[in-house]
Amino acid sequence: MLQAVTDKVHQTTHLLIVDDDPGIRELTAAFLHGHGYQVDTAADGAAMRAAMAVRTYDLIVLDVMMPGEDGLSILRSMNRSKGPSVIIQSVIGTDIDRIVGLELGADDYIAKPANPRELLARVRSVLRRTAGGETSGAAGPARHYHRFAGWRLDATGRQLFDPDDVAINLSDGEFRLLLALIEHPRLVLSRDQLLDLSRGVNAEHFDRAIDVQMSRLRRRLAREGSEELIRTIRNEGYLFTAEVTRG
Template sequence: MNAILHRMDLETRILIVDDDPGIRTLMSSFLDKHGFRTDTAGDPIEMRDLLARQSYDLIVLDVMMPREDGLSALRELQRNAGPPVIMLSAVGTDVDRIVGLELGADDYLAKPCNPRELLARIRTVLRRRRIDPSAASASAPKAEGDLLFSGWRMNVNLRTLNDPQGSPVILSDGEFRLLRAFVEHPRRVLTRDQLLDYARGEDSEHYDRAIDVQVSRLRRKLGGQGGQDLIRTVRNEGYMFAPIVER
């Protein structure tokens, strides 16, 4: 497994955007030692210059920077279908986390963060994005790990989702975990606390509002492929996944 991760890392280029040169050097050196290829930028302006010349597999983006904040840069990256983003913030409040997730960040870490935790988060996000979308199509025979609903096909082992036309739908790690929680507990009302436990584990910090944000993002992605009515809101109780699921 370590050999596979190392081979994957060697093929990966990461951009670190932070106004603190010490943090940039620390992160870059640590990731370089683990086989990644890294570049650094001191602010979003330098980030754009680098993006114009080089493609990146992932961006580590600080929130608080003097000339332009990271959230503004994240909005632009999302508009331009940029690479996955892990946000960093020295503030680390619930509001910051929620806003970062709502704008499309794939993950969020409070500063100062342990470089090993950052490495683990990076690998998790990249594993999600590296799955071959063609591995599961709507017309393919049912494979181990497949969950079928309303013409959709979700494979929990391959971590893939295909719409009724067989086209892949790319979800962040959090969105995939949330959808899996719904699909594995269909046609029953799930409270926000239950969704947090199912999707993130019992040891996660509890942010009720963050679940609402994730559900909203998930609905938008599913709705763009005709899945507007898959997740229903049950007033004052929570959410329900409406379709029948075939295992």
Template sequence: MDLSSHILVVDDDPELRTLIGGFLREHGYRVDEVGDAAAMRDAIARRRPDLIVLDVMMPGEDGLAAARRLASESGPPVIMLSALGTDTDRIIGLEVGADDYLAKPCNPRELLARVRALLRRRSPAGDGGTGTNGATVFGFDGWSLDVARRELRDPAGTYINLSDGEFALLRTFIEHPQRVLSRDQLLDYARGHNVDVYDRAIDSQVSRLRRKLNERGGTEMIRTVRNEGYMLLPSVVRR
């Protein structure tokens, strides 16, 4: 059990909120519960959580708008819960910046598994992943990515905000430079085998990441290889 991880549950249904919060506490997490997006903002200001479980359909600011704002502010990772469970609904949730999406009603054990998977990817102890050989800072075409600090800086040294999904994708490209990666490989490397994501969500996140890199660097960094996948063009140097 990870007693240090703090989870914020945001849902306007008090019964479900209490059920989820209690289940997560039973498995060793510190949990706060709030009923809407405004209370979520106040809770984050008091103590930033390691992860947010966020309902989609809430009064006032809905979960999609809240997730989009959190992603733009490089907020904590988000697992969205929604009674809307079609593929399109899931894709929209992932495209606005959520890291995972579960349809209600969900099995609490599946939610727990996804919480654990997201927190593992966020853990500094896990930053010696495939291809890093213990290095935490990588340079490519004047850019710098500090894996341990989760910091991307452009050639001028300016910090660039990345969502969790964008960071996971960039790290995957950095660890497999100048190599074509299929969507399936990106799904496996960046999100893990047990997370429910879709090809279109990968395409959307690659597009956003590529736009951030191109805006600052001015040259093509990630190439689309027709019918095969994507490739990071610059060479990578460990520092």
């Protein structure tokens, strides 16, 4: 059942908390509401979909371990090329849930039980990253492009265009990983370095998470007859092979 937590009409950022534990659901919603967000809650995937049918959400906090349809199954059913950002919550120690969640397009993850202040920080971070080119100025932000092998990445609008000028959808994690690579072209970067560059020095280090994101990014960049843009250097890391220009 959908439960509105706030009725302040001036709040424009909408969050949805999906968790089968009513206590965690309401405490989390109340905490985020107290920091200026409009928050709804849902107990399962069916309630989440019902909520999304009547309201557009900016971000969903999705629990993985739920009876019946679990959070990863729910995430798998979502169209990650559009729609709200997703932060998954996973019980401490279940790294595989976090890795699979990233592979399915989650924007971030946090261990459960989550420290409310850490969750707030992650919510703010994801919302900032996915805000794209929004600005209060009428002219909009200046565009900064990274160009390589016929491709171009709009670092401001967070869009990738292939050599035929077709927009390629990237998840937040894929975008940050690609940006880390093209800002250090023709340099071998270890998994730890890529984690620090793409997720910050305080990120939890999961080597396999980088491998999963890298595999997805390679598929995005693959073109028949073209050179391999990301090369694996055995026992060292990854190398972005193309020359990159900026402007």
